[in-house]
Amino acid sequence: MKEALNKTEIKFILSNIYPFNKLRDNDIDRFLSISEIREYRNQEIIYKEGDPPDYFNLILKGRVLVLTKQAGYDHEIELLKRGTSFGIISLFNEELHSVTSKSIEHSVILRVKKEKFKDFLKRHPAISLEFSRLLSERVKSRFQPKKIFQSKRVSILGTRSSGKTTYMYSLGLKIKEQTKKTLVCIEFSLRGDFSLPSFIRKDVKVLRLSEFKEETISAFILPDAIDFLLVRIDERTNLVSLLNFLSENYHFVLYEIPFDIKDSYILEFVSLAHYIHFVFPPIKEELERYAFLIDNLKQKEASNKDKIKVIINEFIQSDGSSLEAKSEIVDCPIYATLPKYSEENYFKVLRRIARELGELTTGLALGSGAAYGFAHVGVLKVFEKNNIPIDMVCGSSTGALVAAMWALGYKVEEIEKTVINVAKKFSLFSLRGLAFPFKGVLRAKRLENTFRKIFQDKTFYDLKHSLKIVTFDFIKREPKILEEGLLYKAVAASCAMPGVFEPVNFKAEILLDGGILKPLPSNILVSYGAKKIIAVNITPTKEEINRQYKTRDKLHIFDFIFGSIETMQREFIDEAIKISDVVIHPDFEGIGWMEFEKVEDFIRRGEKAALAKLEDIKKLLTS
Secondary structure, X not given: OOOOOOHHHHHHHHHOOOOHHHOOHHHHHHHHHOOEEEEEOXXXXXXXXXOOOXXXXXXXXXXEXXXXXXXXXXXXXXXXXXXXXXXXXXXXXXXXXXXXEEEOOOEEEEEEEHHHHHHHHHHOHHHHHHHHHHHOOEOOOOOOOOOOOEOEEEEEEOOXXXXXXXXXXXXXXXXXXXXXXXXXXXXXXXXXXXXXXXHXXXXXXXXXXXXXXXXXXXXXXXXXXXXXXXXXXXXXXXHHHXXXXXXXXXXXXXXXXXOOOOHHHHHHHHHOOOEEEEEEOOOHHHHHHHHHHHHHHHXXXXXXXHHEEEEEEOOOOOOOOOHHHHHHHHOOOEEXXXXXXXXXXXXXXXXXXXXXXXXXXXXXXXXXXXXXXXHHHHHHHHHHHOXXXXXXXXXXXHHHHHHHHHHOOOOHHHHHHHHHHHHHHHHHOXXXXXXXXXXXXXXXXXXXXXXXXXXXXXXXXXXXXXXXXXXXXXXXXXXXXXXXXXXXXXXXXXXXXXXXXXXXXXXXXXXXXXXXXXXXXXXXXXXXXXXXXXXXXXXXXXXXXXXXXXXXXXXXXXXXXHHHHHHXXXXXXXXXXXXXXXXXXXXXXXXXXXXXXXXXXXXXXXXXXXXXXHHHHHHHHHO
């Protein structure tokens, strides 16, 4: 059993969980002051169906199964993971719990007594509104046993030529494949000209919105790989009733909004959605058409800013403007870019989106450690060979280099070949590249030129996978997470070890090695929504370092710089290990952090360490 979480770690986890991430730091402290932490063993009951609601519950670590009795047997409804609150519907409506919840492994639960929780919400109305939004996803039991714990609605908008129907259909299939949960796709139309039938190639009865009735709707739903429903909008009644009913019977409700609908009616559609996906062709005029609507949505409700996702469908001929320029038009970051439908990467992008919606995001943290970082390549070799899916990667220092190549779509063989060349250059770095005045022994340009040959002028918008690069903001004395701009600059900044390399000027900031404060960036992955975290810790333990230096005859200045930083990192690494689900730690016995010429050996050791943890990783991903 892992060591229990301390107060600092609990506060960090809480501050990165919606809706508590909307609170100020001192408000989180107040909430923690009224909370208690309870640990539950495997199969231990937290509360039973029919029990009175006494506590607000939030999972800090572990997993909780929600189930109900049906015909005398336990029926599993949902498996809840870290960051999920539960028991809140009963807490608010003062009804007995409609389900049983039990821990299915060692779990750490934050609990707050009902009265204290309600009092806290009264004192913090802003977060109370956020909880209302969260509760809108939770399904109440009415006249039948509860079947769905939480339902998510995704509204999809775009012009006729944007590829939005293809996107909805393909995303629906991917969500079903990844989550194994129930899903329905709805196409709304004003004139009865539907696009979905061309995908499913079956006759589908059309439901008039005004004629919706719960007892007859099954005749209009076409069961296929996923369920489909065509709805003709003949008047504005019944929209809320229809979506509420479907939310009680499906985990996911995807619905496409007609492109020619009036803006006032669009607002009604999107107000009922938990996520709003705008699908655009890469054309400036099309983006400008919807920019006003996006701005209107953000002004109408602050939470809409988090709900809006902008997707650029690149299979349509672009007008030549950059993705940065397109992002500026809609005043939103580009959430995803879709290549041609026939390309493999189209479905890889959809897989990432599907897993994020299904709260299955798996994050990989690649730690810092100079030449030790080449072991990350060996880890990726094992992952690729065994089809281990990773949705998001975060890297510090050498980990940032490997992470960026993987996120850009490099095959492991290409990454291995590239790092071997990089290792040769690093081993040849000498005092010929001195920086004057001494901001570092070696000039930042040497790093930048090395990485520019790898990444050229690629930016974060060119990535095939989600990437976060960790650096250290020297002026602010805090971590800086890079998600935009030139990749070679970002990687150079993350690798700029203080005292060895000059800092990197990134826009208006002075940036250094990301490993200074985030040597193992697991907590960055938590803050970006990763539910399962695999960490590759390449920093030797205290015992390993002691054994290593006993065999050394001489020490030089870089040993003292690196060793001092490494010592300061120890506490950060211990915290990162606690919040990681699986930690891979290669054995570097007999090999030093500056022995870049032994790159193949580092790769082999990473491979060996990953193989030793392979079964644990497979178990984590299938849980």
